Amino acid sequence: MTTSRRELLKGVVATASCIVVTRAARGASAATSALVQPKGANTLRVLVTGGHPGDPECVCGGVIARYADMGHEVVLLYLNRGQLYCGPHPLAECASIRTEEAQKACAILKAQPVFASQVDGQSAVDNGHYEDFQKLYDAQNADVVFTQWPIDAHRDHRALSSLVLDAWLQSGRKSSLYYYEVAEDTMTFSPSSFVDISTVEPRKRAACFAHTSQNPAKWYPLQEQITRFRGTECGYSQAEGFIRHAQSKDAPLPS
Secondary structure (H helix, E strand, C coil), X not given: CCHHXXXXXXXXXXXXXXXXXXXHHHHHHHHCHHHHCCXXXXXXXXXXXXXXXXXXXXXXXXXXXXXXXXXXXXXXXXXXXXXXXXXXXXXXXXXXXXXXXXXXHXXXXXXXXXXXXXXXXXXXXXXXXXXXXXXXXXXXCCCEEEEECCCECCHHHHHHHHHHHHHHHHXXXXXEEEEECCCCCECCXXXXXXXXXXXXXXXXXXXXXXXXXXXXXXXXXXXXXXXXXXXXXXXXXXXXXXXXXXXXXXXXXXX
16 A cells, blocks of 8 residues: 555545535436336346455445345355465365355355456466456356456456456446455555445445454454545545446446
8 A cells, every 4th residue: 555545544534626526426326326226127237356255345345235235136256266375274275265254255245156266376367367257257247347456466456357357348348347446455546436335334344254264353444444534535434436447337336
């Protein structure tokens, strides 16, 4: 995390112009709120991708819970099974341990887990992996897709972002595409869309703490600082912020 963001997370008050813009955006979203209410064929298929088990829950747990509570179908697609680290347990057990943790987290958020076949810390982006990921991506038939910001300190995060972008392009850009931020890993991130997570934050927290092997008590408070700061930008107690791809259509985000 850059020095400027650390300063922001210490409680710098959002500027008046920012508050005006976000309030106007909130009013605009109210006009499309009917689209979010699922009525049979209007149910959305939401795909939230992450480099590792725990990434989607940590940064998108609120929007996942909001969509699921509205009756929409939410899938969490993990690039790998977290084979590289699981606390004090042997590495040979990490994949099974972290898979089980992800399943528990998804149950809390009312989402479905799906796993790609890559290995933690060894993510590859080449023609073969593009094709494999494309098949998995297309099978989800998503209306809205969330993925990691391409300018990120973690290689697996950057790899996932590239794979998702390519799959989105190859699929004809038919889904809405949004990027999210991860605590100290994400750089130069300035969200333009916000989702109020104030009422569902306890579920997000519970889903994150389902990943016990990852010591969530250590990293969750930092992510919470971000959601509290994002809340100051749009008038909520806590919010998650996203950047919509410039060539993506708007999605009916929970309002």
